[in-house]
Amino acid sequence: xxxxxxxxxxxxxxxxxxxxRYLELHISPQSQWAMLLxxxxxxxxxxxxxxxxxxxxxxxxxxxxxxxxxxxxxAYTYAVLxxxxxxxEMVYMYYEGGIIRFALPSIVGIILAGVVAxxxxxxxxxxxxRLKSDYLAIATLGFxxxxxxxxxxxxxxxxxxxxxxxxxxxxxxxxxxxxxxSGVCIALIVMLINSTYGRAFKAIRDDExxxxxxxxxxxxxxxxxxxxxxxxxGISGALLAMFQTNVQAKxxxxxxxxxxxxxxxxxxxxxxxxxxxxxxxxxxxxxxxxRFLDETHVIGDVTLPLMRSGFRKVVFxxxxxxxxxFFRQGIMGNREFxxxxxxxxxxxxxxxxxxxx
Amino acid sequence: MSNDSVxxxxxxxxxxxxxxxxxxxxxxxxxxxxxxxIGPNGAGKTTAFNxxxxxYAPTNGAVYFNDEKIIENYPQGKMRTMYKGENQxxxxxxxxPTPDRITKLGIARTFQNIRxxxxxxxxxxxxxxQHLRRTSNLLSATLHLNGKxxxxxxxxxxxxxxxxxxxxxxxEMATSLPYGKQxxxxxxxxxATKPSLLLLDEPAAGMNPQETDELTAFIGRIRxxxxxxxxxxxxxxxxxMEISDRIYVLDFGKMIASGLPEEIQSNRRVIEAYLGxxxxx
Numbered sequence: 308x309x310x311x312x313x314x315x316x317x318x319x320x321x322x323x324x325x326x327x328r329y330l331e332l333h334i335s336p337q338s339q340w341a342m343l344l345x346x347x348x349x350x351x352x353x354x355x356x357x358x359x360x361x362x363x364x365x366x367x368x369x370x371x372x373x374x375x376x377x378x379x380x381x382a383y384t385y386a387v388l389x390x391x392x393x394x395x396e397m398v399y400m401y402y403e404g405g406i407i408r409f410a411l412p413s414i415v416g417i418i419l420a421g422v423v424a425x426x427x428x429x430x431x432x433x434x435x436x437r438l439k440s441d442y443l444a445i446a447t448l449g450f451x452x453x454x455x456x457x458x459x460x461x462x463x464x465x466x467x468x469x470x471x472x473x474x475x476x477x478x479x480x481x482x483x484x485x486x487x488x489s490g491v492c493i494a495l496i497v498m499l500i501n502s503t504y505g506r507a508f509k510a511i512r513d514d515e516x517x518x519x520x521x522x523x524x525x526x527x528x529x530x531x532x533x534x535x536x537x538x539x540x541g542i543s544g545a546l547l548a549m550f551q552t553n554v555q556a557k558x559x560x561x562x563x564x565x566x567x568x569x570x571x572x573x574x575x576x577x578x579x580x581x582x583x584x585x586x587x588x589x590x591x592x593x594x595x596x597x598r599f600l601d602e603t604h605v606i607g608d609v610t611l612p613l614m615r616s617g618f619r620k621v622v623f624x625x626x627x628x629x630x631x632x633f634f635r636q637g638i639m640g641n642r643e644f645x646x647x648x649x650x651x652x653x654x655x656x657x658x659x660x661x662x663x664x
Numbered sequence: 665m666s667n668d669s670v671x672x673x674x675x676x677x678x679x680x681x682x683x684x685x686x687x688x689x690x691x692x693x694x695x696x697x698x699x700x701x702i703g704p705n706g707a708g709k710t711t712a713f714n715x716x717x718x719x720y721a722p723t724n725g726a727v728y729f730n731d732e733k734i735i736e737n738y739p740q741g742k743m744r745t746m747y748k749g750e751n752q753x754x755x756x757x758x759x760x761p762t763p764d765r766i767t768k769l770g771i772a773r774t775f776q777n778i779r780x781x782x783x784x785x786x787x788x789x790x791x792x793x794q795h796l797r798r799t800s801n802l803l804s805a806t807l808h809l810n811g812k813x814x815x816x817x818x819x820x821x822x823x824x825x826x827x828x829x830x831x832x833x834x835x836e837m838a839t840s841l842p843y844g845k846q847x848x849x850x851x852x853x854x855x856a857t858k859p860s861l862l863l864l865d866e867p868a869a870g871m872n873p874q875e876t877d878e879l880t881a882f883i884g885r886i887r888x889x890x891x892x893x894x895x896x897x898x899x900x901x902x903x904x905m906e907i908s909d910r911i912y913v914l915d916f917g918k919m920i921a922s923g924l925p926e927e928i929q930s931n932r933r934v935i936e937a938y939l940g941x942x943x944x945x
Contacts, residue, residue: 522796
């Protein structure tokens with residue numbers, strides 16, 4: 308981000324946070340606008356995981372589908388480490404209170420969620436990053452599924468509570484929390500992309516053979532991208548755990564990975580701001596705006612056909628097909644949204660996207 | 665081995681199953697020379713390049729760079745190893761010869777089919793080569809604490825483009841340039857890794873006569889200005905004869921001739937290989 312853009316950028320971020328706080332204080336939970344707050348919270352969390360996936364798929368050219376798995380590792384790490392000691396007896400009721408007897412502060416839990424996910428990524432990356440394109444996707448998807456089964460395994464119950472829910476850990480006190488954590492993380496990812504390492508990632512994406520001939524160690528750089536991406540997926544997993552107020556392994560299924568992939572594709576592969584915009588759009592549609600499709604509507608004497616529970620998914624699938632057939636670039640293509648460009652109307656390639664969401 | 669030997673390919677054989685692509689070939693390239701490798705299609709020229717740059721491990725033989733053994737054949741079933749810094753039979757460092765390590769040693773290459781980073785500008789293409797000399801780690805680079813290094817990288821890339829007269833296209837997308845320019849950008853990108861030996865794989869392929877003339881001047885210039893040694897594969901005989909100090913000729917993986925351009929021009933076996941069949945007396 309250029310110095311000239313820094314001050315207006317900071318003012319914009321501050322204004323956004325004030326607006327969010329205002330909305331939170333003035334929308335009552337009973338009003339129909341309460342859904343807006345839910346969408347904003349969940350959207351900010353998905354924005355982070357979508358950008359982390361874009362770092363891998365869009366900027367390094369590694370087609371990985373393990374994101375839900377790393378989110379789950381992050382969510383569990385956070386939940387397991389932050390449940391208050393006096394609550395553990397109740398949460399781990401089938402496992403005599405579990406093996407962990409202490410509770411860490413929330414922010415430490417979030418960071419450790421990222422670290423644990425990154426450690427898993429580093430280890431699984433050693434063998435699977437030798438694979439290319441589709442094979443890497445299959446291997447990472449398989450890894451995520453294995454982890455999901457493993458976390459529900461009875462023998463690990465004292466740690467993961469088996470297939471039972473983890474709850475009672477600290478959650479969001481304000482809507483600003485997910486926005487600030489996600490915002491800082493996305494800003495870090497953007498800074499990485501704009502660094503010399505980011506340029507190396509893009510070189511690998513464009514042409515592996517030429518990148519290697521430029522002295523870029525492929526294995527090393529792929530491992531970095533994979534580990535960093537998983538670190539931030541782990542953090543978004545912790546945020547999702549806080550948002551949901553309970554964690555269960557079975558919710559982190561492959562459908563969740565596809566949702567994230569969809570957000571990345573709709574936003575534009577290789578565009579950070581595209582991922583952020585499409586996260587909010589996607590969550591708003593799936594949680595709120597398209598809900599009416601799942602309800603039965605009667606106009607006069609006629610019951611509208613097709614409108615029943617599950618129809619939303621059909622419409623979603625159609626949207627995906629239309630995007631893949633006609634708008635392969637997504638919302639942003641590989642460009643970045645920038646206010647300066649919006650106002651000056653120039654099409655100069657922007658450096659350093661706005662990471663204020 | 666002479667004192668100013670830069671590259672020595674020593675009895676290298678490269679076998680793929682039943683096909684012997686390079687058969688017991690020895691090539692010497694000395695400092696400051698422009699040496700060409702010519703031969704009909706499928707003679708094993710690019711394979712020889714791929715052995716030098718660590719893409720393939722040779723079936724037999726060794727490659728020396730500045731009198732240090734960098735690539736060696738390896739016994740069946742053992743990991744291939746590269747010895748850097750040979751010291752009376754003792755090896756300081758054992759590395760596996762991946763292309764990125766060869767580049768770090770100071771051997772840069774271009775490709776037969778241009779391989780520019782297509783989503784990036786000419787400047788960014790050249791800037792990527794600066795990555796291999798980074799001293800910053802992931803964290804300091806991400807937090808942009810390496811401002812000085814970053815500025816130096818950008819300055820080096822700008823300077824190089826200026827010297828190579830490419831600054832007018834610096835901010836254009838690399839793949840939107842005309843073919844001849846793309847070739848020059850690819851050479852510039854290889855130069856940005858600051859090599860002492862430059863390998864050019866058919867730099868004039870697909871060029872018209874005027875572009876070829878420009879390229880001939882360009883190659884001669886970078887050799888003189890950067891004190892480079894150049895080893896190239898080429899089909900354009902005008903270019904080869906004009907610019908080469910020495911020429912090696914491969915046919916079906918075997919070295920059939922080597923020598924000065926005049927000697928090669930009148931060599932019977934070379935003419936046979938190129939025209940096919942025997943040449944009448």
